[in-house]
Amino acid sequence: MDTTHLQAAERFIVSQKTTVMTNQYVVSSAHLDGSAGEVVAFAQQDLMALKEQVTIYTDESRHHVLCTFEADQVLDVGAVYTVRDEDGSPIGSFREKTMVSLLRSTWVLEQPGLAELTGRERNAALAVLRRIWDFLPATEFVPFAWPRHFDFAEGDKRWMAVERKFGLRDRYLVDIASAGLDRRLAIAQAVALDALQ
Numbered sequence: 001m002d003t004t005h006l007q008a009a010e011r012f013i014v015s016q017k018t019t020v021m022t023n024q025y026v027v028s029s030a031h032l033d034g035s036a037g038e039v040v041a042f043a044q045q046d047l048m049a050l051k052e053q054v055t056i057y058t059d060e061s062r063h064h065v066l067c068t069f070e071a072d073q074v075l076d077v078g079a080v081y082t083v084r085d086e087d088g089s090p091i092g093s094f095r096e097k098t099m100v101s102l103l104r105s106t107w108v109l110e111q112p113g114l115a116e117l118t119g120r121e122r123n124a125a126l127a128v129l130r131r132i133w134d135f136l137p138a139t140e141f142v143p144f145a146w147p148r149h150f151d152f153a154e155g156d157k158r159w160m161a162v163e164r165k166f167g168l169r170d171r172y173l174v175d176i177a178s179a180g181l182d183r184r185l186a187i188a189q190a191v192a193l194d195a196l197q
Contacts, residue, residue, distance in 0.1 A: 001029070001040045001058075006183045009176075012040065014190050016170035022046055023195050026060065027187055030173060041066050043191045050074055052081070054195060056188060067091065067184040069192065076196065083188045092185040094192060103128060105197065109152055109160075109189055111182055117159050119152035119189070150193060162190050170194050 001009075011030035016023065027041035042062065045054045052071040058064040065086045071079040080095045092111040100106040104127040106120040121127040126148065148164040159178040165171045174190045176183070 001038055006040055007179075009040070009183060011176070012174040012183075012187060012190070014172040014174060014187070014194070016194060018169075021048070023054075025191050025194070027056075027191075034173065041187055043187075043195075045191075045195045052076060052079065052196060054188070054191060056184070056191065067188060069094075069188045081188075081192065081196075083185050085184065091182050092188075094185075094189050096196070105150070105193075107150070107152075107189070107193075109185070111180075111185055114180055115154040117152045117154055119150045119160070119162075122149035122151050152189070160186055160189075162193055164194075 009029050013028045013030045013036045015026050015028070015036070017026060023045040025043040026039060027043065028036035029038050029040055031037050039059055041056050041058065042060045043054055043056045044062070045052070051074050053068065055068050056066045058066050067083055067085055069081045069083045071081055073079050077098055078095075080093055082093045083091050085091050092109070094107055094109045097106040097108060104121050104124050106118065109117040109119055130148070147166050150162040151158050152160040159176070159181055161175045163173045163175070165173060172190055172194065174186060176186055
């Protein structure tokens, strides 16, 4: 899918692949019934890197880079992740609001020329339950399977929603409500919601 068609797309599905040494995600366009369509991106995170870095390719062949994002520091806490196009030029950034995220994950998404968007988990009670789950003994190999929703908004205006589907495998539906939001930045943020948490 070329950049013009990618920018016109309003819904994507992000599915994590099962791998050993890397996190990999297939990003597809989404049909109206919620099924996956054409593959539009393939993301790979090297788990051994000193700083968090993810490369997003145009497809699984990994011949052409769509964009990348990388932390500005080694520690994840307080890191800003800059999203760059295939030529290395910045197209936006995102960061997690650390203190607020202790109870309810909250992110800030920025794109030049647009207002700052705040993305947070829609259901506060489910967010707390997810944190309790992480502290329970013997749950490290049992993923938290319940759906999660993130709404990215400017005040009351929602620009993007990311919904984790119910199941043991990580699968997200990304719904974009604004034509002005760069789809590469939206895909990078959606991948980060899984890869960085």
